[in-house]
Amino acid sequence: xxxxxxxxxxxxxxxxxxxxxxxxxxxxxxxxxxxxxxxxxxxxxxxxxxxxxxxxxxxxxxxxxxxxxxxxxxxxxxxxxxxxxxxxxxxxxxxxxxxxxxxxxxxxxxxxxxxxxxxxxxxxxxxxxxxxxxxxxxxxxxxxxxxxxxxxxxxxxxxxxxxxxxxxxxxxxxxxxxxxxxxxxxxxxxxxxxxxxxxxxxxxxxxxxxxxxxxxxxxxxxxxxxxxxxxxxxxxxxxxxxxxxxxxxxxxxxxxxxxxxxxxxxxxxxxxxxxxxxxxxxxxxxxxxxxxxxxxxxxxxxxxxxxxxxxxxxxxxxxxxxxxxxxxxxxxxxxxxxxxxxxxxxxxxxxxxxxxxxxxxxxxxxxxxxxxxxxxxxxxxxxxxxxxxxxxxxxxxxxxxxxxxxxxxxxxxxxxxxxxxxxxxxxxxxxxxxxxxxxxxxxxxxxxxxxxxxxxxxxxxxxxxxxxxxxxxxxxxxxxxxxxxxx
Amino acid sequence: xxxxxxxxxxxxxxxxxxxxxxxxxxxxxxxxxxxxxxxxxxxxxxxxxxxxxxxxxxxxxxxxxxxxxxxxxxxxxxxxxxxxxxxxxxxxxxxxxxxxxxxxxxxxxxxxxxxxxxxxxxxxxxxxxxxxxxxxxxxxxxxxxxxxxxxxxxxxxxxxxxxxxxxxxxxxxxxxxxxxxxxxxxxxxxxxxxxxxxxxxxxxxxxxxxxxxxxxxxxxxxxxxxxxxxxxxxxxxxxxxxxxxxxxxxxxxxxxxxxxxxxxxxxxxxxxxxxxxxxxxxxxxxxxxxxxxxxxxxxxxxxxxxxxxxxxxxxxxxxxxxxxxxxxxxxxxxxxxxxxxxxxxxxxxxxxxxxxxxxxxxxxxxxxxxxxxxxxxxxxxxxxxxxxxxxxxxxxxxxxxxxxxxxxxxxxxxxxxxxxxxxxxxxxxxxxxxxxxxxxxxxxxxxxxxxxxxxxxxxxxxxxxxxxxxxxxxxxxxxxxx
Numbered sequence: 001x002x003x004x005x006x007x008x009x010x011x012x013x014x015x016x017x018x019x020x021x022x023x024x025x026x027x028x029x030x031x032x033x034x035x036x037x038x039x040x041x042x043x044x045x046x047x048x049x050x051x052x053x054x055x056x057x058x059x060x061x062x063x064x065x066x067x068x069x070x071x072x073x074x075x076x077x078x079x080x081x082x083x084x085x086x087x088x089x090x091x092x093x094x095x096x097x098x099x100x101x102x103x104x105x106x107x108x109x110x111x112x113x114x115x116x117x118x119x120x121x122x123x124x125x126x127x128x129x130x131x132x133x134x135x136x137x138x139x140x141x142x143x144x145x146x147x148x149x150x151x152x153x154x155x156x157x158x159x160x161x162x163x164x165x166x167x168x169x170x171x172x173x174x175x176x177x178x179x180x181x182x183x184x185x186x187x188x189x190x191x192x193x194x195x196x197x198x199x200x201x202x203x204x205x206x207x208x209x210x211x212x213x214x215x216x217x218x219x220x221x222x223x224x225x226x227x228x229x230x231x232x233x234x235x236x237x238x239x240x241x242x243x244x245x246x247x248x249x250x251x252x253x254x255x256x257x258x259x260x261x262x263x264x265x266x267x268x269x270x271x272x273x274x275x276x277x278x279x280x281x282x283x284x285x286x287x288x289x290x291x292x293x294x295x296x297x298x299x300x301x302x303x304x305x306x307x308x309x310x311x312x313x314x315x316x317x318x319x320x321x322x323x324x325x326x327x328x329x330x331x332x333x334x335x336x337x338x339x340x341x342x343x344x345x346x347x348x349x350x351x352x353x354x355x356x357x358x359x360x361x362x363x364x365x366x367x368x369x370x371x372x373x374x375x376x377x378x379x380x381x382x383x384x385x386x387x388x389x390x391x392x393x394x395x396x397x398x399x400x401x402x403x404x405x406x407x408x409x410x411x412x413x414x415x416x417x418x419x420x421x422x423x424x425x426x427x428x429x430x431x432x433x434x435x436x437x438x439x440x441x442x443x444x445x446x447x448x449x450x451x452x453x454x455x456x457x458x459x460x461x462x463x464x465x466x467x468x469x470x471x472x473x474x475x476x477x478x479x480x481x482x483x484x485x486x487x
Numbered sequence: 488x489x490x491x492x493x494x495x496x497x498x499x500x501x502x503x504x505x506x507x508x509x510x511x512x513x514x515x516x517x518x519x520x521x522x523x524x525x526x527x528x529x530x531x532x533x534x535x536x537x538x539x540x541x542x543x544x545x546x547x548x549x550x551x552x553x554x555x556x557x558x559x560x561x562x563x564x565x566x567x568x569x570x571x572x573x574x575x576x577x578x579x580x581x582x583x584x585x586x587x588x589x590x591x592x593x594x595x596x597x598x599x600x601x602x603x604x605x606x607x608x609x610x611x612x613x614x615x616x617x618x619x620x621x622x623x624x625x626x627x628x629x630x631x632x633x634x635x636x637x638x639x640x641x642x643x644x645x646x647x648x649x650x651x652x653x654x655x656x657x658x659x660x661x662x663x664x665x666x667x668x669x670x671x672x673x674x675x676x677x678x679x680x681x682x683x684x685x686x687x688x689x690x691x692x693x694x695x696x697x698x699x700x701x702x703x704x705x706x707x708x709x710x711x712x713x714x715x716x717x718x719x720x721x722x723x724x725x726x727x728x729x730x731x732x733x734x735x736x737x738x739x740x741x742x743x744x745x746x747x748x749x750x751x752x753x754x755x756x757x758x759x760x761x762x763x764x765x766x767x768x769x770x771x772x773x774x775x776x777x778x779x780x781x782x783x784x785x786x787x788x789x790x791x792x793x794x795x796x797x798x799x800x801x802x803x804x805x806x807x808x809x810x811x812x813x814x815x816x817x818x819x820x821x822x823x824x825x826x827x828x829x830x831x832x833x834x835x836x837x838x839x840x841x842x843x844x845x846x847x848x849x850x851x852x853x854x855x856x857x858x859x860x861x862x863x864x865x866x867x868x869x870x871x872x873x874x875x876x877x878x879x880x881x882x883x884x885x886x887x888x889x890x891x892x893x894x895x896x897x898x899x900x901x902x903x904x905x906x907x908x909x910x911x912x913x914x915x916x917x918x919x920x921x922x923x924x925x926x927x928x929x930x931x932x933x934x935x936x937x938x939x940x941x942x943x944x945x946x947x948x949x950x951x952x953x954x955x956x957x958x959x960x961x962x963x964x965x966x967x968x969x
Contacts, residue, residue, distance in 0.1 A: 042585050046805045048578065048686040049565045049587060051719050081801045083848070085825055092804035153809075282848035284857070287690035287798055289720050 006211040006246050009219055010171035010238065012180060013206040016163045016194050017140060018061045023159035024139040025052030025095065030161065032200070036154035044159035046090030051288050054079075058161035059102065060301055061193035062137045063294070065163060066103030067305050068191045069184075071135060073298050077102050078291040079138075083282045087153055088141040096138035096164075098283040100291070103135035108167065109310060113328045114182035116235065119175045130180055131168040138162050163194075169208065169219065174238035181205060181231050186309050189334045198230050205234055211245045211255070220245075221255035225269060227262045237262040241269055312337055320350040329358050335372055342379035343386070353386050356403070364407050376410045385413045392473055398422045422471070428480065431464070431472060435480055438463045449485050457481055492517040493647045494965075497556050497704040500650065504555045511544035511555030514650070515601065518557060522602075522648045529646050530623045531639035533562050534570050535602035543599045551597025553711050558593055559602040559649035561640045563610055564695065565684040566590050566600050573686045574606040574618040574636075577806045577813045577832030587684020588719065589653060589695050589712040596711035602649065605639035608834045609803065610657055610688040612636050613906055615664075616897050617836045624893070625667060626966035627932055631890040634664030640698045641668035645933075645966055651699045651708055655685055657692045658791055659885070659910025662922035665698055666885035666935025669924045669964065671952065672698045673705045676942045677917035678723035680709075681716030687802040689795035690721075692914040701962055702923060702953040706730035709945060725943055733946035734953040739773030741951065744878035748784040749909055755888040758934050761926030762884045765936040768958055769882070769951060779878060781870040786863045787912040788904055792840075793847050793860035794915070800844030806832060839900065868916040871941075875918075880951050881939040883909050885922045889932035913939055921948045924961035933961070 023030045026043035042050035063073050080098035107129040115123055140160035145152045165184065171177050185196040185203060196203040205228050210220035225241060228234045245255055260269040307315070309331045316327035316337075330340045340357055344350035361382070365375060385402060388394045394402065394417060405416045417423055438460055439446055448456040457478075464477045492500065492514050503509045519537055526532050540557060547555040560566055563573045565583040567590075572578040590600055607617035615623040615638030623639040625631040626646035633642035637654030641664035644652050654661040656674035665672025673696045680695045687693060697708035710731065715724040745766065750759065770776050808814030808828030815831055818824035833841070847856035874881060886906055896903040913920045918939055925936035936955065940948040956962055 045810065047584070047811070048571060048573065048581070048805070049583075049684040051683050053718060053720055083801055083804060085804065085807065087807075087809045087821065090805060090810065091801075092807055093801050280850045282800075282845065282850075283853075284797055284801055284848055287721075288687075 006213055006242075006249065007216075008172055008242055009169045009210050009212070010173075010177055011169035011208040012167045012171065012177060013208070014165040014167075014181070014184060015140075015204045016165060016188060016196055017202045018058050018161040018163060019192075019194050020055055020057045020061065020161050022055060022057075024055050024058055024137070024161040025159055028159065030159075034156055036152070036156060039156040040158070044090065045155055046092075052095060052286075054289060054292065055161055058137060059292070060297065061161075061191075062102045062135060062163050063298060063301050064305065065188055065191050065193045066106060066135050067302060068187050068308055069103075069106040069108060069132060069135075071103035071106030071132060073102055073294050074100055074104060075295055076100060076291050076293055079286045079289045081284045081286050083284070084279045086141070087151065088144045088158070090142065090155065090158055094138060094141070095286055095289070097136035101134045101136035102294070103132075106132040106135075108132065108180055108184045108187070110176060110179040111183045111186070111309065111328070113332050114179040114186065115175050116178050119178075122175075124173070125176070128176070130170045130176070133166040133168055135163055135165045138164060169210075174235045174242070177207065177238055178231055178235050181234060183309075186332065186334070190306055190309050190312075192306060201229075204229075207234060207238060207241075209238060209241050209245075211242065211249060213249075220249075221257045223255065223257070224259040225262055226259060226272065227264075229264065233262060233264050236267060237269060240267060244269065309334075309337075316340075320344065322351055322354045326351075326354045326358055329362075330354060333372060339372075339375075339379050343382040345383075347383065347386060347390070349386070349390060352389065353382060356382050356386060360400070360403050364404075377406050381406055381413060388413060388417065392475060393417070394422055395474060397470070428476070431468070431477060431480060434464055434467045434472070435477075435484060438467065439484065446485065457485070493521040493650070495650070496701050497553065497651055497699065497707050498701070500556060501554075504549050511547040511549075511557075511599065512541055514555065514557055515540050515544050515599070518601070518648065518650070525626075525646050525648050526643075528624065528629055529626055529639075529642050529648065530621045531604050531643040531646070531648060532559075533572065533603045533605050533620055536569060537601075539568070540599050540601040547599060548597045551595070553593065553707065554597030555599070556597070557599045557601035557650055558708065559604050559640065559643050559652040560590065560600050561606050561637050561652065561654050562603040563606055563655050563686045563688075564590060564653060565686070566603070569600075569603060571603070571686065572620070573610065574608040574620060575806075575832065575834065575837070576619040577829075578811075579813060581811055585684065587695075588681035588716045590684060592712050592714070593653075593708075598711065602643075604637075604643055604649075604652060607636035607638070608837050609686070609799070610636040610655055610660055610693075611799070611836050611840055613659070613663060613903050614891075614893075614896065615639060616893065617834055619834050622893065625890045625932075627669065628890065628930065630892055631932070632667065632893055634667035634890060636660040636664075637672070637698060638664045638667075641665050641670055641672065644668070644670045644698050644700060647965070651697060651704055653695055653708070653712070654698045655688075655693055655695050656910075656914065657688050657694075657795060658914050659907045661696045661698060662885050662910050662920055662935065662937060663907070665922040666924075666933065666937075667890040669927075669933030669961065669966070670698060670700055671702050671705050671921065671923050671956075671962065672696065673709060673921045673945070673948065674913065674919060675709060675713065675945060676723070676919040677914070678721050679919070679943065679945065680712050681714075681719040681722045683716055683718040687798075689798040690802060691798060692791075692795055694914070702921075702949060702956045703731070703734060705921070705952075706734055706949050713945075723943070728946055730945060730949055733949050736950050737772065738769050738951055738954045741769075741774040741880060741947070742878040743769055743774050743776045743951070744779035744874055744881045745776060746781045746784070746874070746881055746883060747778050748781050749883040753887055754884060755928070757926070757928040758884050758886070758888060761934040762882070762936055765925040765955060766882045768955055772954055772958065774951070776882075777878065779874045779881065781867075781874060781881075781912065783863065783866045783870050784908075784912055787867055787915055788908060790860040790863040790867070791907075791911045791915060792843065792904060793856050794864065796840045796844030797848050797857050798844070800841050800848065803833075803837065803841055808832070836900070864915045867912050871912070871916040871918050871939075875941040875944075879940070879944070879947050883937045883939070885909060885935035885937040889928040889930070889934055909937060918942055919945050919948055921952045923952045923956055924964075925955070925959070926961060927964075
């Protein structure tokens with residue numbers, strides 16, 4: 001049977017670093033890029049006698065993320081020790097949450113925009129929400145670097161607060177997995193709890209995937225995929241693994257529960273271990289940390305939950321009059337949505353601002369391979385540009401020219417307009433002189449108009465614009481021409 | 488200058504220091520002489536930095552409550568710049584980069600940490616025979632054990648080679664050696680003293696406490712080390728009362744309970760007689776005595792050896808040869824390094840407990856062992872809570888017998904475990920307890936009276952123990968030669 005004849009079932013386990021100042025169980029700074037082993041203390045090095053203390057900021061961020069995802073928080077949560085030996089784990093147990101995690105239930109909505117670009121027209125289940133099993137809060141391990149003659153370990157990362165977000169096995173395709181990861185990241189960024197950048201290792205993902213023939217009720221053997229370091233790797237690995245399992249099942253090879261490693265260069269997975277080699281983690285309630293009562297914290301946090309991407313998009317459409325598509329683009333990145341709101345605040349035509357951002361700004365950034373963080377134009381600049389157009393100080397064509405100059409020179413639009421002498425001519429005395437010349441030179445056209453052919457007025461308008469070197473305010477020219485010809 | 492400063496108590500030395508009749512350095516010199524003379528036979532000290540202690544003595548703030556008083560430290564506690572081996576080869580050569588909170592508190596109270604004391608490896612044992620380094624002998628009879636695991640902490644104080652010491656108590660490790668060596672040992676309420684910097688054996692049971700010559704000294708040391716510590720989430724955020732003020736309140740009107748389950752067959756008749764006489768003395772001073780019941784006592788040892796070993800199996804996982812401590816020579820690979828480093832670094836009792844703890848947490852056994860043990864623990868705590876509705880203190884023996892001969896129980900771990908029957912329930916329920924000398928056996932070995940108090944009932948303990956001590960002179964007796 002080809003792969004299409006199998007039901008594919010996918011669940012994701014996502015680890016996400018939280019953007020707290022300090023680590024999960026000690027006061028060491030939680031940051032990236034310092035010299036190895038400089039951000040350490042007896043606690044995160046696991047020295048004899050050191051004890052953990054909970055980071056309240058990390059707990060609050062996790063509860064908040066849970067609220068944005070529709071999870072509930074049990075009244076009492078606790079931390080447990082997960083025992084296994086590995087050099088990147090200084091205590092040889094990870095302090096994590098086993099049976100009473102911070103968040104239960106909830107779900108990740110698969111926003112259309114977050115499917116792969118080539119899949120936008122093939123979305124099988126629009127508006128689908130993937131249920132979450134739980135979110136728990138634990139400590140990250142140190143970073144191992146394997147070298148020729150040994151392994152170097154940097155404990156700066158050890159103890160970074162890490163949320164593990166576990167989905168139900170409800171994802172059906174690689175593309176849904178992509179949409180899940182992008183939507184989840186988007187929501188976590190909106191929550192302000194993490195930058196959730198997979199390329200920077202702030203978000204990491206393990207995939208559980210099983211296949212079963214149509215008609216079979218029980219799930220097939222669960223295969224876990226590791227070493228997936230980008231969203232595109234997740235997509236490619238799921239495609240590879242679906243094919244691989246289908247092919248083996250076709251040939252009558254039974255799948256066994258196992259863990260496989262994705263090799264991004266070779267584009268394939270290889271076996272790491274099977275169930276027989278699985279660890280017995282011997283979970284034990286952590287005796288150094290007391291169970292935590294969450295009710296007061298939950299009440300407090302619920303008073304200030306940020307808008308979800310979904311709600312913001314709806315507001316852009318309903319309140320600001322932006323199109324569905326544009327609102328989706330603007331809300332795809334929180335920073336872009338913030339930029340738009342800052343630029344459009346109080347303007348009568350927010351839609352014009354949306355157009356500037358989506359068509360011109362994103363276009364320029366894209367064509368020059370720049371990111372939004374490198375955007376040279378402050379929101380106030382876009383806002384001023386839109387205002388100049390709205391009040392008729394410059395026309396559309398001029399505005400395009402001003403925009404490009406703003407992008408290249410980082411100057412304010414008012415300065416550019418002045419330097420380039422782009423202000424539209426609205427001086428009726430001067431325009432009247434030009435119109436007099438044009439009417440005299442185009443007696444035929446004037447006659448036609450007087451005979452009732454209104455279209456000929458456009459030709460005259462063009463002549464006036466030409467004589468004014470494009471600076472004439474077209475609206476005013478139109479009004480003046482009509483007045484002269486019809487009086 | 489009065490001679491034999493090493494024979495004086497903290498309170499006595501403080502008086503002399505404040506009158507400027509002696510200096511802190513005089514005490515260090517005198518102790519050093521006493522250690523040189525006596526310790527080769529006792530074997531209490533693993534390490535001492537006399538130069539550092541003398542330097543600290545120079546700067547000692549005599550106005551502070553323990554200003555200028557040297558205190559010897561069980562090797563399970565971290566003292567910055569000094570070795571911390573927890574009695575294990577695993578930590579040979581390890582120098583601690585930080586002070587345990589109780590050490591920092593001692594220092595800020597003016598005390599001078601002086602010397603690291605032998606112990607059973609990782610505090611697992613009742614005799615100090617499990618030390619990887621050396622045997623510590625009982626100053627009263629050097630063919631006998633000093634008890635454990637804080638055996639050397641008791642032996643040094645008894646032999647007058649330390650003024651006072653800190654020990655740790657997970658199942659009786661302060662009270663039992665205090666009883667065996669004829670000194671005072673106080674195990675505070677769980678959470679009263681910070682565990683930060685105490686190398687963990689069983690985190691939910693471990694507690695640091697003072698080991699001293701007198702009850703008054705115990706109050707002084709406890710005063711310095713007690714209190715909330717933001718670095719230990721299990722430390723109690725409760726005010727620290729004035730313990731010395733509690734000493735002289737007397738026992739008149741106090742209610743004392745005798746648990747029927749503690750006065751059982753198998754107790755040495757001399758121990759029973761001494762403890763009963765001790766209780767009579769308290770009664771004579773106006774306390775009322777009644778029988779009580781702690782019905783789940785018989786399950787305590789089993790529950791203890793499940794919970795303590797489960798926690799230990801995780802706590803001791805960090806000793807792997809990767810970052811510090813013992814690493815085997817020329818490991819073939821990572822697994823080989825783990826296996827041989829741990830096989831070589833840990834002694835047999837530690838291995839026994841790690842294996843036991845690993846077993847009880849294994850998939851499929853958790854409910855049968857660990858979860859059930861936790862239920863038992865709850866029942867035992869309830870026993871004490873019920874008892875303390877009726878009485879202020881519980882009086883009992885500390886151990887069924889006086890100090891046993893070196894080697895007697897070494898080959899029989901179960902017999903060794905069973906000797907902890909009267910001390911273990913205290914740790915499981917988190918209450919506080921004290922051992923004070925209450926007599927001597929026919930062989931001249933000290934016997935201890937244990938008083939157990941309600942959670943944060945240290946004032947009651949000190950009140951009862953002090954009243955008893957003041958009416959007797961057991962604590963004034965010296966082991967031969969000391």
